[in-house]
Amino acid sequence: MKALIRRSAAALLRPLVGGRARLRWTHLILGGALLMPYWLLGTVIVGPLLDADAMFSNSLGLQFGAYAAALPLAAASALFPVVRPLSVAAARALCGIAEGSLADGPARSRAARARTAGWFTLHVGLGGIISGMSLALPPFAVALMVLPLSSELRESRLGMPRVFGHGWVVPLAPLAGILSLVALAACAAASAALLARLAPVLLGPTPSDRLAAAERRAADLAVRNRLARELHDSVGHALSAVTLQAGAARRILDSDAPKDMEFVREALTAIEETTRRTVGELDSVLGLLRQDDDPDADGGAASGPTLDALEGLLARCGVPVTLTVAGDRGTAAVPEPVSREAYRIVQEGLSNALRHGGAAPVTLHVALSTEKLEISMENPLPGAAPAPVGQAAPEPVVQPVVQPVVVRPGGGRGLRGVAERATLLGGHAEAGPDGPLWRLAVTLPLPADGGSLRTRR
Incomplete structure (x- = not known):
């Protein structure tokens, strides 16, 4: 009680x-x-x-x-x-x-x-x-x-x-x-x-406070998405290429009678150059992060790779690429923001080809006019029919890998990232099967006066 x-x-x-x-x-x-x-x-x-x-x-x-x-x-x-x-x-x-x-x-x-x-x-x-x-x-x-x-x-x-x-x-x-x-x-x-x-x-x-908070959240989300795209495209492509080259070298070394030691040496050299280049790109992305935290900091994104560095990317990407160019693709003709985004789009397209097609050859076409920059990439779909009997298969630039690269867990942002980059520049992207090929087509507009073009963040 x-x-x-x-x-x-x-x-x-x-x-x-x-x-x-x-x-x-x-x-x-x-x-x-x-x-x-x-x-x-x-x-x-x-x-x-x-x-x-x-x-x-x-x-x-x-x-x-x-x-x-x-x-x-x-x-x-x-x-x-x-x-x-x-x-x-x-x-x-x-x-x-x-x-x-x-x-x-x-x-x-x-x-x-x-x-x-x-x-x-x-x-x-x-x-x-x-x-x-x-x-x-x-x-x-x-x-x-x-x-x-x-x-x-x-x-x-x-x-x-x-x-x-x-x-x-x-x-x-x-x-x-x-x-x-x-x-x-x-x-x-x-x-x-x-x-x-x-x-x-x-x-x-108040309603104005809620609107301001929503704008801040949208800006923060845009920054996070931008950093995620940069990291995904640079580091993701490098890991796919390194995995491809390392797997090919391991298969040759594990064979009973390794004959092509020169390819192993080339594969290790490609791994070294790819990782060195990726470290520089990672510094650029981290510079972008520092720029977001400190407006007075030096912008890391401005020093990122452009179309001028495309040959270096294709030479050690781990997949044979046939490149055709129409027009001058240098930064003198293409504004630097467009050139950087175009490089990342090509890089992500190669990463998708590596992940899903292994060492299948890729055809890359870059066309530049006064109004737009067009990028198209084609590679055979996995499981596509082989060449008819008696017809010679195209000779690859690098040694083929028997097993395609396994898709990384949590992947799938590649095509979405390409579409986001194109949309931010006012362009558009399309991707999908086209007969026995997988085709990626991106169109990026160029300023009419040839001046600078800033991406809309």
């Missing part, structure tokens, strides 16, 4: 004096402290209107008049944008408000500043009342609780109401003192609960 009574009492007192209630009470006391400068200024304003000699007296008229004058002053000062992040930080820390329900950053719009002013005025207004009660009621309650034990206190009454001078009321004074403390806790809890309920309304994000 006693345990049940204790649990019931704890359940009743927890909303009034529990951990959350104490934190919210502290929030109210903070509001009372913030009200003090405005209240003092209010006494200066209201004092001469009442009585110049009683500006700092204990007159209730002066105190409540200064309180009424302080609230508009507090509301006016809360119109500054910096007030909202300070109020949000205090509300989150002391009122237990959920993270996503309050706005971040200064109040920029008129509606946001008006809401912040309303919240700040309510905070300091209720905080001033609860702070005053917290200063006055506890000593009064203690005096009531010891009133039956002190005859001197009963005779002086120290400003107590006249009713406590009657003898029959004295035994009830301790109960009145306890009830006054409970009333103080209840008023503080009710005021804090009101603030906690209104915080998401007055300090929550």
Whole structure:
């Protein structure tokens, strides 16, 4: 029975004096402290209107008049944008408000500043009342609780109401003192609960705040996608080529009578050159990351490979490539952003051919006109019919690999990345089977005046 009574009492007192209630009470006391400068200024304003000699007296008229004058002053000062992040930080820390329900950053719009002013005025207004009660009621309650034990206190009454001078009321004074403390806790809890309920309304994000947050998320997502494309195209292609060359060299070394040691030497040389080139490209991607973190940093993406480096890519890509070019593909004719993206598109197309077709030959055609840059790649589909009997098969540039490269787990972003790169430049990409071949076709527009073209990030 006693345990049940204790649990019931704890359940009743927890909303009034529990951990959350104490934190919210502290929030109210903070509001009372913030009200003090405005209240003092209010006494200066209201004092001469009442009585110049009683500006700092204990007159209730002066105190409540200064309180009424302080609230508009507090509301006016809360119109500054910096007030909202300070109020949000205090509300989150002391009122237990959920993270996503309050706005971040200064109040920029008129509606946001008006809401912040309303919240700040309510905070300091209720905080001033609860702070005053917290200063006055506890000593009064203690005096009531010891009133039956002190005859001197009963005779002086120290400003107590006249009713406590009657003898029959004295035994009830301790109960009145306890009830006054409970009333103080209840008023503080009710005021804090009101603030906690209104915080998401007055300090929550406005439609303009939500729009700005959505734009920030979109920009962050665009940066992450850009870095993912760069890493996928550079490192992914290098790993596919290295895996292809290493597998071919291992098969020759594992054979009973290895005959073509020269190919093994060439494969190891290709692996060395591919990894060295990839380290440089990785530095470029990391430079891009540093540029996103620091706008003043040197942009790593601007130093990435362009179409001028296409021969080096094709020479050690691990797959025989037949290249045909129409027009000048150098950066003098192609803007640098387009040239970099075109290099990455070719690199990703070769990676797809390596992953799905092994050492099957690839045909690459690059056509440049005054209006657009066209890239098309073709390679046989896996399992395509062999050449007719009596017809010689095309001679590969490098030794064929018996087993195609296994697709890496988590792959599949290749064609999507190609399409994203083309779309960012205002072009388009198409990919799919074309008879016995797999065909990738990309068209990138060029500026009419031959000037620079920036990708839309």
